[in-house]
Amino acid sequence: MSKVFFVTSAGRGLGVDIARQALAAGHQVVATGRRPETVTEALGGEQDNLLVAALDLTDPDTAEAAVRAAVERFGRIDILVNNAANFYAGYFEVVSPRQMRQQIETNVFGPMNVTRAVLPALREQRAGHIMTISSLAGLVGQEFCAAYTTSKFAIEGWMEALRLDVAPFGIRTTTVEPGFFRTELLVDASTTWPELAVEDYAADTAAQIEGWKSMNGRQAGDPAKLAAALLTVAELEEPPARFVAGADAIASVEAKAKELLAQVEASRKLGMDLAHDDA
Template identity: 40%
Template sequence: MSKVWLITGASSGFGRAIVEAAVAAGDLVVAAARRTAALDDLVVAHPGRVEAYPLDVTDTAAIDSAVREIIERHGRIDVLVNNAGRGHVGAVEETTDRELRDLMDLHLFGPAALTRAVLPHMRRNGSGAIVQMTSMGGRFAFAGVSAYCATKFALEGLSEALAAEVAPLGIKVMIVEPGAFRTGFAGPGALHQSAALPAYAETVGPVRASLTDSDGRQPGDPAKAAAAILTALDAEDTPLRLLLGSDAADAVSAHLAGARAEFAAWEKLTRSTDFDA
């Protein structure tokens, strides 16, 4: 039986690649984006299979009515993909409160609102899947992307708890953690940057330069990422976290090894804080 997908941020990058993969699998996709003109070619190429839907995920007041309208029209939503997002570069001191809050609205509060909106329907059906697009930066942070990683850490925490809550109800949750892919993430005008302070030229300056210079040369293929997401969702034992890309695999493996070594070095002090038996 074909599925009905709701994919946010569908006009480009991972969102568009997942739309194409889902349609190729025989499913129907509601492709949501703030500006839907970029989806016109997919709508024409797949009549009745791709529907462009205007949606700004930071407008949480519009989310309930959007989900209700989609379910009324198509009968159900089987897979929600919270993909809408953008990059941001800036040291903690450089990042303004407004910049951090705007990013949280996009990467946390919007996906949380969409998740809450689809859950009653999925619970009634006893099935469904929620895909949260985060990043390898949802596992560890590095200089210059503090705000971005903070939002992805937050979404991962929410989603890990969510997965435990809804698993008995027949609903899957999968956190997708890509490395560097050719999605336009760091393309002209796509990467937001806080005003730079000279004090962080050595730590954040190289990050600003490398992200911009990497555009179009990232190792990851979005089409292969989309295919991997569908494969993992179809698996009987869908992973809670799906890393994508060799760079992500290497970076997270090194981070886990470092965390294990630090734990071992400080375990005795950690355990010394209990009351004496």
């Protein structure tokens, strides 16, 4: 059955693959981006099942306008794909407070703005599915990723709580944790390097920047295959709360789960008996 997909950042990277494959599968797609002309060009021009809408994640008014246009055109929204994100790299002390705030503004408040705009339509329908692209970095901390990891851990907590909030209205949620995929996250338009300098980090910072730049275009994951997997998840009657995507992510999350269990066990003796004596 045809569904209406609402996809953010559909002009490049994974968003293009999701929108293309949804259209090819016969779905209707609301493809959004800061530059609508770029989205239209990426998706091959105007199509009956395609609505291209301007959306700036940091501007709630544009999100609300895009949602209104989607409902006016297609009558409903079935699946929101919060895909847009960027990457502020760096060790914590060399990421400026301004950069940290900008990372949170885009990667956390951005999808929150879009979801807040979409939720009234989903609640009225008593149905819908919110898929938010997080990252392996939302479950496992990584060196040189203080800002990005902070933003993705925040997404994990928000989505886990949101799932409980919206379940009574027939709305499902899935948090997607991809490993390293050959998207455009590491291109200059999406990656920002540290703007502060601390001598103790200077050599490692230079090496990390070189390493991250060399990784661009060489990641193992295929975004077209990830997009196809996400369409499969979207078809499930009971979609998973989390979808860990990529062999690297699955291995890392398995290791993290074992580490957490070991830490719980190590805390048991000292951590269990801490209640008031009269409790």
